[in-house]
Amino acid sequence: MIKESVLLESPSLRSSVLDRTDVLDRVKALSLLPDGMHVTTAMVATYFEVSHKAIESLVFDHRKELAASGYRVLAGTELTSFKEVSGIQSRSRALALYSRRAVLNAAMLLRDSEVARQVRVYLLDMEYLARTQPVDNVAPTAPDGLDARIEQRITHILGKTVVPMFNALITTSGEHRRELLELREDIENVERRLCWHHKRLATLEGEAPTENVRSTLKAMTWQAFEQHVAELLRRDGCTDVVVRQARSDRGIDITGRTADGRTVAVQCKNRSGRWTVPSADMQKFAGATCAIDRVDLALFVATCNFSHESQAIADLTGVVTVNREEVEAWTAGVRLKALR
Structure with missing residues (x-):
């Protein structure tokens, strides 16, 4: 099993698990701004039980990586509009915001936070179980949950790795361009069918994700x-x-x-x-x-x-x-x- 300290040193490993933001709430409840998507520097510091300065120092050292995972700074008209939407009362001329992915990214970079360490350990435990779960020996009482995890993982790989690889090949290809385009379309069809199947399965199990998303957008x-x-x-x-x-x-x-x-x-x-x-x-x-x-x-x-x-x-x-x-x-x- 991978040690949690490896996350501190491996950007590629950190990037591969950024979608597992549910881990944050399993370790400790993460409070969000009224928009339901962001937190401030002070809120990040509170979550990890470190100083405000420690978070600012982390951003200074890893700004590019954190920005790629959702960190940004609002100013001017963008900040004014965000205050109106979120109801934040602040006289500051700039406001740093972190998405849940950015907070998870910070957890994989903070060395001197016990909460961050627990997030890393829990994250790698979950990832290890997902990768090593024996498919042939699954208990007959709960096969659907495993199937859903496998389908989601395959879909993630298709969308994030296989399709971009075909895009690169198509760009540089000559003689086989048409065949590559047809093959990419086949891969994308598989990805779409897996997404649709997962949505149907979730609906049958009573989760109704479409309705939840629809009501969120409507509000x-x-x-x-x-x-x-x-x-x-x-x-x-x-x-x-x-x-x-x-x-x-x-x-x-x-x-x-x-x-x-x-x-x-x-x-x-x-x-x-x-x-x-x-x-x-x-x-x-x-x-x-x-x-x-x-x-x-x-x-x-x-x-x-x-x-x-x-x-x-x-x-x-x-x-x-x-x-x-x-x-x-x-x-x-x-x-x-x-x-x-």
Whole structure:
């Protein structure tokens, strides 16, 4: 079994277990800000029972790694908008925020915290059990839980390793490009089927994850929804993600870069019921991304569906539409295909 001290020295090992944020609450309850997604430096220090300065020193030494896992500093209009959404009362001109992944990342870096050490030990215990559980000798009373863990792990490997590998091969290939494209499509179909199967299994067991995600999205204000989409972009490897939340955004709510360097512009619409995205909104966004602020990837993300006219405009101008069902799957953990 791997010793917990190895996590302190291995960036690749830390990266491989960043999705296991449930471990944090199993060791000790982690209080979150009202947005339900972030904590401040003071809250991180309280959780790990260390000084505020110790966390600041950790960020100074490992800022790039923590930023990749969700650490960021808000300032200016972005900070003002976040205060309005979250209800935070602060006169500071800048505010450091940590996602749950960033807090878990910090736990794998803090040497002088007993809580962090317990997180590392528990994390590696769970990872060890997941990797070494004998499939053929599973007790007949609970096969579904193991099947779900195996499916989730396979899905994670397909999305995070196999598909990116094919992307790299396709980029550099010549003669076999067509065959590689077809094979990648087959792999992505397997990934989608596993995600769908897992969702059906969870629903049959009474978890109803889709309904939970749907109700969470429905309860969001438009400002909170934009912050939520920005967090999903960061989770999927995007950098330089900025939420504009300004009147003069010309239909562009979020900007950033994909993991492979493409520029991204996002329009968000948080609507419910039978409301659909009208063609006028799509025309405005398409014009901004194609003519005014030319970008490599334009995403229109909505918690509803798109009208036939708006979808036709999107297809004509190259805008990628993300409808309600796709937003729910994205929120539930499925990586957005356009960001690969």
